[in-house]
Amino acid sequence: MLAYYLPLIVLVPILSFITLVIFGKRWGGKSAYVSIAAVLISLGLSIKALIDVLGGLSTKVLFTWASIGSFHITFGFLLDPLSAMMLVVVTLVSALVQIFSMGYMHGDKRYGWFYACLSMFTASMLLLVFAPNYVQMYMAWEGVGVFSYLLIGFWFEKRSASQAAKKAFMVTRVGDLGFAIALILLYVHAGTLDMGKLFAMHFAPALAATISILMFFGAVGKSAQFPLHVWLPDAMEGPTPVSALIHAATMVAAGVYLVARSYPLFEKGPASLEFVAVIGTITAFMAATIALTATDIKKVLAYSTISQLGYMMMGLGVGAFAAGAFHLFTHAFFKALLFLGAGSVIHAVHSQEIFEMGGLWKKMKITSITFIIGGLALAGVPPFAGFWSKDEILLGAYTSGHTVIFWIGILTALLTAFYTFRLIFVVFFGQPRADHHGHAHESPAVMSIPLLILGFFALTAGLLGSPFMHNAFQGFIAPGHEAEAINPLVMGLSVAVALIGITAAWLKYGTQLLPENIIGKNNPVYKLVANKYYMDELYQYVLITPTHVLARFVLKFDQIVVDGIVNGVAKATAAFGSGMKRLQTGYVQNYALFMLVGLIILIIWSFRFLGIH
């Protein structure tokens, strides 16, 4: 069965990008329609692809991109359940984000450029999802990086935005280095970068583990895992729809997708999976604790994203491949929902500080309801999407015998529920804490309708993988990985901690029952958490400051020693030249005379010594 519509899924947004780069400035507000139309076409084709895959299609469309000797780089479109799922998620979230942006970005002076970047960002991600080989994946991976850089720094007039963009780009590059080394190792040992061939090959476990861990470094960077998570909270400087796109479907999902896609490779070196699980767990727990203290609505959501990504990695790491992918799927919806909801709130009150909000429930019904749906999904309350997938992951950890990881997961779930509802209670309930959002009102339809759609998905997406539907999703994604039997203990525990968390949040923030400060702000633990475990400072002192010192030393060395040598040579040459220039009289006749003398000498020499008679 031919599937030549697949390239169109990527090509249409790229065309939209080219068009908008050329005409975006002239068209202004109208450029949104081009981009949205493009992404809707992609969405339609993606749904068709998904249906085809459900109908049993699994195909590759390949083009030869470059041939270097015996090394052929193909450019292709791989369609299988995992990529089909991702296609739909990416294009759907992208479409909704773009529609939402029509309201959110209304009147921005670089409107056309914004949509151009969104188009290309989406296209890069789609290309990454489609990649049948690591070369294409790496290229698309970097494309995602570049356009995330452009979008995070979209308001580059703001110094913090441009700094955040640089930080995001550079931190992810650290991870990319590992990825690149992994690819080189792969090529050296296997001679190919085609996934199908690679996965069918045999690798020594140690080698596979090394390669996998290096590759995982890439994912650590892109998916903001410990210890390279520091860029993501700062990336909140970008426009909120961009945050939604980054966090839900495109950028951070790329890392998880990489691990999921390369899962056969990881399985060849089991140690790497342990590594993934540990990193995921640390990330999940650490980010959750930081989220407890964050007061910026987007920062809270950002840390929750990191935490959830940690969950996904944990799931993948403990062997629950389908659960990890499933969580990626559900998370995309409710996290996009939460971010767009946050965007709606910010749009209304022009502030990001949660303690300046409050009582928005009365003014923004749609936003509030959908946001609460998203919060419930995130907190893991049944029957919302997040419950099912998170439960699967915990179950996977439990059944695979990772007890410590399991308990930390449970604890993290508790924290998640707590900080999510802390956010909800502070923002939407109680009294308005600052008077400057008296004018707050519900957002326009272009913003609220995407919220409703996402709310629907956040409510229902989880059911696809629930036991009620016989774990249809897992069966679809990973037919080999049979779904675990329901464990009432795990499920009950998870529901319990979610409810406990919500209750605690209600007690603390929904009522005045508890005193203002249970934990003093000077408590060292609080300080540690509020300062994000001093990670940024650590980087500052361990990496950046020494680098600066080294750079200054190198600069001095260059200025004094290297430049000294170079300038010395130049001065010597100049001195020699100014001595020799006396020979250059500027009179042609003078030169001609010396030519003549030279000629005479040459003739005599040739007669005398060459023996010409």
Added chain:
Amino acid sequence: MNDIITYIIFFGLSAVAIISALAIITRRNLFHAAMFLGLLMLVVAGFYFLLDADLVGIMQVFVYVGGVIVVLLFGIMMTSQMTNVRMVSAIKQKVFTILAVAGFVALLVSVFTKVNLSVSNAAVPKDTTSLVGKLFMTNYILPFEVMSVLLLAALIGAIVIARQEVKQ
């Protein structure tokens, strides 16, 4: 007897040639120098006739006397520095130059007299004009074409260089 008249012609031409060449480089009046140059060209044409190269001789007259000399005279008249030009260059290399050139000429002459040149007694072709034409179109077609391009370039180049900038 026929030989005598040939000798007379040769020496006469040589004498005139050398005298006019000397005159060219010593006359302070450029117009006179140009006249002597014309004379020298005619004498050289005479040498060509003596050497049975009638086409080259005619061409010498045609190109040099009819063309080059006229152009030179034009140029001289336009620079309006015809008479009493300063002759000796400010560069102080007079003695050395004359020594070097004398040495060079002596070297050439010694070579010419000492080297035994193989002289052939083959017949001279009758109609050189058509032979030259054929050679231009066969063996020498590339130089011929290159030469035509060169002449065109020289023509355009001379016009471009010498044209006065038209000021508005």
Added chain:
Amino acid sequence: MVIPLSWYLIVSAILFGIGLIGVLLRQNAVTILFSVEIMLNAANINLVAFSRYVTPSVISGQMFALFVMAIAASEVAVGLAIVLTIYRNVQSVDIDRINIFKW
């Protein structure tokens, strides 16, 4: 063939030397142009003489002489144009006035 080849060569060498002196010593650009013409003609005499004496049936020497004439013609045209331009710019054709190529 009564006159030996070397006589022609000697005459042309003398003419060449005279032209060379003119090029090296004269100060007027036009005179230098004249001197260059003398040298070219001296060389041409050589070419034709060799052609006549060494390869009488093959007239390549004459061909070369014709080519030299064409080159000389273009040389005069361009050279004169340059002299005129120099004259317009510095009101002189003395070449020691135009040593602006010097450092």
Added chain:
Amino acid sequence: MLSSSSLLQFASHNGMPIWVLNTSIALIMSLVVFALCGLGVLILVYMERKVAADMQLRWGPMHVGWHGVLQLIADSVKLLSKEDIFPRNADRWIFRLAPVLVFLPAFIGLMVMPIGPHLVVQDLNVGLLYVLAVPAIGVAGVIMAGFGSYNKYAILGSLRSAAQMVSYEVPRALSILGVVMIAGSAKLTAIVGTQHAWYIFLQPIGFVVFLVSTLAETNRVPFDLPETESELVNGYHTEYSGTRFLFFLFGEYIALIAGSALAVVLFLGGWHGPGPEFLAPVWFLIKMFAIIYLAMWIRWTLPRFRIDQVMDLGWKVLLPLALLNVLITGLIMVL
């Protein structure tokens, strides 16, 4: 060479070296041609005055001799007896040399003209080139005349004249190419010999271009820019008088004769004509004088060009026409 085998035999019989014979014959022939030229010029001047008068419906010279035929003798005597004037700052040698240099090349050019089947002084292989090249030396004479006179009108006239002559040399030489291509030789006798049909019928464009550029070469009206009385007094010979002026006059008329003779040789079948062979020179002269009459007719009927028009005509009309003629001829010959 007039030479016939009988003369050579005569020479060898009497022990006379061949070079003496050759040289003496050449000298005698030159003298004959010179005398003929002098006579021709006298006839031409008289003819010009009569033609001019005829064109203007008047008598012309009538007093000296029958119908004024001796007027020219009188004029010559007057000119020869005039004072020889040197302008004060004139460059004497140049001034003296100029008339000779105008006159002599034109005269030498006539040396290769074949008047009859064997009536030619020197029949060169490169005769055609010779008749083009040698008169070109006259340009130098014109410039010398202007420069030597130390007179601004003379200099302007001579520069104009030289520019004009050099410019028209190009279309003139190119217009002849067609004839050379058909005849397959640059030898004048050969050109005439192959001319069973007059080349004017085969080369009409060539003939027109040749005639017009010959008129310009010889500075005849309507191309007599160098001596436009109204602007340049009398051009390059403003300062000349007496004998030297006579030389210029001679030079100009000989140039006209040479041009007309060349036209006859190239286009009008040379000496060919009905009747016995000894009539050949007569036919030649008749044709030549027809051309000369045509030139005079043009002179007295057409107004003068401006200098820019002259240059335009030469470079923009005649040169392309001549090239076109060569192209067409070549195409026809190849096809």
